[in-house]
Amino acid sequence: MSRGGPRGKVPGMRLRFGPLPPDWPESVVPWMAEALPREALDAGKFARQALCDPNFDPEGLVLAFDGDLPIGLVWAVHRSVPLENAPPDGDRGYLVLLAVREGFRRRGVGRALVERAEAFLRGRGARSAWVCGYAPGYFLPGADLAYPGGCELLTACGYREVYQPIAMQAELWDLRVPDWVRERAARLSQEGVRVEPFHAALTLPTLEFAREHFRGDWVRWAKEAIRDITLGDDPRRLMLAWRNPDRPEVLAYSHYGGERFGPIGVRESERGRGIGQVLLYETLQAQKARGFRCSWFLWSDDRTADRLYRAAGFREIRRFAYLRKEL
Numbered sequence: 427m428s429r430g431g432p433r434g435k436v437p438g439m440r441l442r443f444g445p446l447p448p449d450w451p452e453s454v455v456p457w458m459a460e461a462l463p464r465e466a467l468d469a470g471k472f473a474r475q476a477l478c479d480p481n482f483d484p485e486g487l488v489l490a491f492d493g494d495l496p497i498g499l500v501w502a503v504h505r506s507v508p509l510e511n512a513p514p515d516g517d518r519g520y521l522v523l524l525a526v527r528e529g530f531r532r533r534g535v536g537r538a539l540v541e542r543a544e545a546f547l548r549g550r551g552a553r554s555a556w557v558c559g560y561a562p563g564y565f566l567p568g569a570d571l572a573y574p575g576g577c578e579l580l581t582a583c584g585y586r587e588v589y590q591p592i593a594m595q596a597e598l599w600d601l602r603v604p605d606w607v608r609e610r611a612a613r614l615s616q617e618g619v620r621v622e623p624f625h626a627a628l629t630l631p632t633l634e635f636a637r638e639h640f641r642g643d644w645v646r647w648a649k650e651a652i653r654d655i656t657l658g659d660d661p662r663r664l665m666l667a668w669r670n671p672d673r674p675e676v677l678a679y680s681h682y683g684g685e686r687f688g689p690i691g692v693r694e695s696e697r698g699r700g701i702g703q704v705l706l707y708e709t710l711q712a713q714k715a716r717g718f719r720c721s722w723f724l725w726s727d728d729r730t731a732d733r734l735y736r737a738a739g740f741r742e743i744r745r746f747a748y749l750r751k752e753l
């Protein structure tokens with residue numbers, strides 16, 4: 427990684443770049459947590475989600491310093507460990523984290539960090555850079571529109587918006603299953619669709635469903651949920667809609683982990699029958715029964731929000747810009 431001198435406008439600063447300093451929990455995390463206040467960032471989360479990420483490469487983590495003082499950070503990822511069942515994405519790179527310490531902004535530090543991250547990604551063979559959509563360890567679906575400067579900086583650096591993912595939350599205090607959802611559940615049951623918590627006999631049909639109908643990160647979600655459930659976690663953590671006891675076929679699943687809802691997915695050929703609504707309410711009831719007072723998720727699009735989530739009481743709590751740039 428280059429530790430060269432300043433680029434761009436850096437009046438009054440002794441700007442240099444380097445790796446994560448050994449005292450990062452004290453010298454870096456506190457101002458990053460302030461720059462990204464909605465992420466509840468602490469040293470544990472940074473260690474777990476960034477440093478232990480399967481694709482973490484120290485060269486992709488660039489710190490900016492004013493003299494010896496850390497004042498900025500960018501973490502870029504290029505995949506070296508393939509994601510099970512996902513198409514290869516070696517032509518892409520991801521900017522996962524970016525922050526500049528308050529008091530050091532609008533002096534070109536953010537832009538210089540983005541440029542270094544892009545140089546790292548280009549060197550690894552990426553032809554485009556994305557903010558963000560990185561799995562498995564993503565922090566955010568994109569730049570939170572409520573954070574000051576993120577979208578503006580990235581736009582100034584040549585990034586263009588792909589679309590705006592939204593995060594939503596539902597209060598569970600007064601959760602009631604509407605009559606029309608109960609009626610749909612009864613009709614599905616008459617039609618031979620069972621809606622049940624995961625049990626071990628459904629392991630292979632569940633994995634087959636995730637593999638064939640939802641490429642990408644779904645197989646990992648399913649495996650993690652199955653591992654946790656078989657070690658004693660709530661089986662309702664993974665609710666399944668399935669049919670054909672002689673040769674079980676999973677049509678849909680819905681998942682939660684703590685207060686976090688999702689993913690939920692219905693096989694394309696089975697959409698429009700109410701399976702998604704029924705599973706959604708099953709999962710919300712399971713979360714409520716575990717004592718959670720709200721349910722939230724980080725990533726939906728406006729169309730799915732309108733079709734599925736708003737009717738169940740979810741409201742938008744965050745909006746992101748999902749951005750890309752050709753390198």
Ligand SMILES: CC(C)(COP(=O)(O)OP(=O)(O)OC[C@H]1O[C@@H](n2cnc3c(N)ncnc32)[C@H](O)[C@@H]1OP(=O)(O)O)[C@@H](O)C(=O)NCCC(=O)NCCS
Nearest residue numbers: 524525526531532533534535536537573575576578579582
């Ligand atoms: C976004 C952030 C990293 C920018 O860092 P920075 O060092 O201030 O950025 P730069 O000085 O390099 O800005 C470069 C250009 O980006 C644009 N820009 C940056 N911040 C801006 C702001 N608050 N408002 C409008 N434009 C802005 C400007 O075009 C700027 O050029 P200019 O100063 O000549 O007008 C910093 O504001 C931050 O940490 N914000 C909170 C965390 C965050 O949003 N991270 C991004 C999530 S992906």
